Amino acid sequence: QEELAEAAGVHRTYVGMIERGEKNVTIYNIERIAIALDVPPGSLLE
Numbered sequence: 001q002e003e004l005a006e007a008a009g010v011h012r013t014y015v016g017m018i019e020r021g022e023k024n025v026t027i028y029n030i031e032r033i034a035i036a037l038d039v040p041p042g043s044l045l046e
Helices: 002-008 012-019 027-037 041-045
Strands: none
Touching: 002 012, 002 027, 027 041
16 A cells, blocks of 8 residues: 555555545546556546
């Protein structure tokens, strides 16, 4: 989570909250996370 958060430019607790379904992720952050993971943004929504 820490490495992903750093690569995506978001806080590590935000990544954890998204994973647990506690926080709604914005389109902007979906794109940032997808870039950090080197995957298409749509693949994060499947």
